Amino acid sequence: MSTSPRRTALDALHRSLGATMTDFAGWDMPLRYASERDEHNAVRTRAGLFDLSHMGEITVTGPQAVDLLDHALVGNISTVGPGRARYTMICREDGGIVDDLIVYRLGDTEYMVVANAGNAQTVLDALRERAAGFDAEVRDDRDAYALIAVQGPESPGILASLTDADLEGLKYYAGLPGTVAGVPALIARTGYTGEDGFELFTEPQHAEKLWTALTEAGRDAGLIPCGLSCRDTLRLEAGMPLYGHELTTALTPFDAGLGRVVKFEKTGDFVGREALAAAAERAAQAPPRKLVGLIAEGRRVPRAGMKVVAGGEVVGEVTSGAPSPTLGRPIAMAYVDAAHAAPGTEGVGVDIRGTHEPYEVVALPFYKRAK
């Protein structure tokens, strides 16, 4: 791997906006532009603009593209209609989660798999390996796309001013090719913030024009550029898992409370089926640690890796934690023993540098937008 981080097509723009940059999965990405709390609140109440060009796009095409995906992934991709998208996972033979993915069906026999930046190469390698025997092509399209997300309640209005595409007809988890600000883009109604919003896949050469047009169109609506820092607090409030935190190769989807993404009913074998069937049975017999929400009574912030304690015993581990701008208190996601996982369980705390700080156990998510 090269030692110098990769830069997105919007790199110069970020620097001109005064972004604090950070290394993220080998990419130099905007962490925040000014205050991450202001950015977070902008997405919750108005709109925010994100550069997500580090995400890994992989195109799968060919007569047996869907068969390959049904074999390689745990979801039932055959049931995804053209123009729709599906949240799914790719697992190892032993059931461990390799990555969580969004698969967009772009055409009858064309799919785009979007992997997390840090896992994109692994996912690409796995798909290529699993493609053996299928009449399908796996194409590395990581350099073919820049990805810009506009998220927040004002985002439909902002985007509508720049495109003729039928946004009202575009459902959540759907995507359609269109033109935005004169630039060709795949317009997808997806996101990772808990808000309504869109992800726009475009050619890198068009990224700056698209970003600038969205900035101008959103100015009066209060749109501001947003970095990865607020993206993390937004997804945490929305109870969305993050690979490397809530999801790892050490966990199956059933251990992560996401067993519903595994579709045993689909025809044909898929990688991990046997191990996952066993994991499903284990989870039914003896519930594994459960992913719960924790809300601090005090102000100290739980961090990934900190122990969850009750009665002096370790009963779990924090996977993500941050001060929640919306709740005004620190929050965390944590895997907790079933005996302490029920909302309202008394006496649960987090060991923060030696002090057991009291926490309230709640069901996820912390935040759900009004529909």
Added chain:
Amino acid sequence: MSNPQQLRYSKEHEWLSAAEDGVSTVGITEFAANALGDVVYAQLPEVGDTVTAGETCGELESTKSVSDLYSPVSGEVVEANQDVVDDPSLVNSAPFEGGWLFKVRVSEEPKDLLSADEYSEFSGN
């Protein structure tokens, strides 16, 4: 960003005011506050605590991380800024003013505190 001329600075990014009746005020610089991001929790030394130059005396927690707070001088803490405890964002919005952290009756000062110009050069700001 500008570092006030009348203050002195440590390489740990604290500032120290000139002593009045032997008491100096301590805070962190705007450079440090920007690097931390939004400060959400401040654990400050308590009145009566003895602090030692270059040693930790509290912590500042931001959205992304927790950082130790060092004292730029040795002495006895005579006041902690309750406003910052109640509203840690003051550290970001007014690092050299309302966001000061504690006051200390100075018993000993290290020789290597920096002037504003030296600190600007040191921090690249």
